[in-house]
Amino acid sequence: MKLSLIRRERLFASALTGPALFIVAVFAFYPILFSFYLSLHRIVLGLPSLGQPFVGFENYRELFQDRIALRSLTNTLIFVFSTISCELLFGLGIALIINRSFRARGLVRAAVLVPWAIPTVVSSQMWRFIYNDKYGLLNFLLFGAAESRYRAWLADPFFAFLGIIVADVWKASSFAALLILAGLQTIPDDLYEAARIDGASAWQQFRRITLPMVKPAILVALLFRTMDAFRVFDLVYVMTQGGPADSTNVLQFYGYKKIFAEGLMGYGSTISVLVFLITLTLAVFYIRLVGTRLFREQA
Template identity: 45%
Template sequence: FTDAMLDAPQEYQMVGVANYFARQDGVSIGVLSDPLWWQAVGNTLWFTFTSVALELLLGMLLALLMNEKFRGQGLVRTAILIPWAIPTIVSAKMWGWMFHDQYGVVNDLLGNIGLPSHLAWIAEPSLSMWAVVIADVWKTTPFMALMLLAALQLIPGDLYEAAKVDGASPWQRFKRITLPLIMPALVVALIFRVMDSMRIFDLIYVLTSNSEATMSISGYAREQIVSYQDMG
């Protein structure tokens, strides 16, 4: 509700809602009339829905896998959790090299299986947001898997044994026993991931240089503050 510049924040004026609904010479110049703002909102919502949905699905599969007892279980758990431990800036740079249109490993793999292999993942607007989603899913799926694994390990094994005796199929055991009992942990994990995805900035800024095709709400705010010196 203020009008202040970054180079002189102490010289601010109270403007109420003018930042959102201001008009100049009969033309609306407020934030809510800026097409880039609405694109940033759309990008953020699309990114949040897509990445969280994929992370939930893959995280559930990984949690079910890690909950089984098999040889080398500890090694598998460690390997799965490694991406989550890598700093976001590092993983963004790594994926930027992997998505390179000329020498990136992603295009090389696509070419080896007969698919188009000269895709400009970062520069092409229709692909750049998918590149961000892939990088984010790779990094944060282990978080979802870890949360769900903790819930799975609290389920008594006697419940599954009784269900097997009653002739319940694996899907029925998952639907009637596993899913209801891990639901509280699943909801908490979803809340954390949705909140984290809604404020996404660093991954997009490093991977795509905050281009308009991938700009998030946080990226839009940064653009106004740093590029235009407008603190609001």
């Protein structure tokens, strides 16, 4: 009697999760496998008469000789590394600020959330306007009314890349801050009190209590921000289209161009697979790190 009750509950639970799992399977897991299948074929969207000949790993061989693809890969890695380091640093700073209690804390927290809530396309256009070569705010702040010295920031390979990094850090630091804040809130106050009684300075308290205690939260923020930074697309599409001279080209943008602008579904899919494998490796690595930390804390 009791067994059948459990069985009925399990059956009901499966029925409840069924629809969600079905959709995720069709539109997320199956496409991952399908991308791999496509990457082994030559498929040109505009030329259906060619069919879909199987070409083995030919596309991959081509990928590793494709200069622009390698450029996009290094760009993406530099972008990921520099944005997440800044975002975690600023995120920690912001979290420390909004964790303290003071009047208008709710308003400050809401203000910090604004960059996170803004559509990326909007923030891309906004920064593009700020960087504008003729009437952008940045030029005015740097050079005043001396218009002859105004620069076209987004036409310069180095500054265009930097500009995209700044725009991303501005938008995503608050998300890192929120995750770190959640970690800060789990630190019991008596730890600080005990430290104060023992005569620990503010810096010592930060080093010996705050930092070790928020480490798991920082790692979670690191994981989510890394995965998100690999997906950078909107900023590049709106601000630079990958230019000048591919200096801001990134993997997701390059893959998009190959598959949808040039119609190279087969070749473009190798980029899809490559991005997936890189992020999968990183995710597994991070989750192990987070996992062991959490485990050690419980022990």
